[in-house]
Amino acid sequence: VENTFLMVKPDGVQRQLIGEILQRFERKGFQLAGAKLMQISQELAEEHYGEHKGKSFYNELVEFITSGPVFAMVWQGENVIETSRQMMGKTNPKEALPGTIRGDYGVIVGKNIIHGSDSPEAAEREIGLFFKQEELVGYEKLMNSCIY
Ligand code: GTP
Numbered sequence: 211v212e213n214t215f216l217m218v219k220p221d222g223v224q225r226q227l228i229g230e231i232l233q234r235f236e237r238k239g240f241q242l243a244g245a246k247l248m249q250i251s252q253e254l255a256e257e258h259y260g261e262h263k264g265k266s267f268y269n270e271l272v273e274f275i276t277s278g279p280v281f282a283m284v285w286q287g288e289n290v291i292e293t294s295r296q297m298m299g300k301t302n303p304k305e306a307l308p309g310t311i312r313g314d315y316g317v318i319v320g321k322n323i324i325h326g327s328d329s330p331e332a333a334e335r336e337i338g339l340f341f342k343q344e345e346l347v348g349y350e351k352l353m354n355s356c357i358y
């Protein structure tokens with residue numbers, strides 16, 4: 211089964227959107243495998259956003275993601291990587307459609323509420339960065355027989 215890493219960014223936590231965001235993925239039918247509220251260190255931020263090093267917004271991005279607590283999650287399900295990206299909406303909330311998380315709650319690209327892995331490789335890398343194996347829980351969700 212496919213896994214992805216999703217994270218409510220500091221703006222989303224401050225705006226009390228953790229519950230709202232959890233609910234969207236729960237109601238969709240995906241399965242939560244791990245979650246925690248945490249403060250990202252400078253080192254973790256640089257590692258997580260390594261692909262953006264050198265870009266004009268990189269320093270701002272690292273500063274922002276370490277500015278307060280984030281809510282890190284691992285979600286499972288068929289096609290969860292691509293589908294969760296669709297549920298998040300375009301990177302810039304200005305272009306994100308209504309009905310998506312960024313479209314409904316974000317205004318500017320630098321404060322776009324949520325992060326999600328963009329490929330299977332990124333998902334594996336990011337889950338490994340943020341979670342220890344023992345923090346992830348495998349279980350049979352009874353409702354899966356109604357979803358699949
Ligand atoms: P993530 O899920 O957070 O990785 O977003 P993404 O995959 O939709 O976008 P991308 O990986 O290209 O960019 C990472 C993050 O950098 C974005 O979510 C934005 O928060 C931020 N970002 C991207 N472009 C800009 C920009 O032009 N200015 C600022 N301030 N931030 C940007």
Ligand code: MG
Pocket residue numbers: 326328
């Ligand atoms: Mg990205």
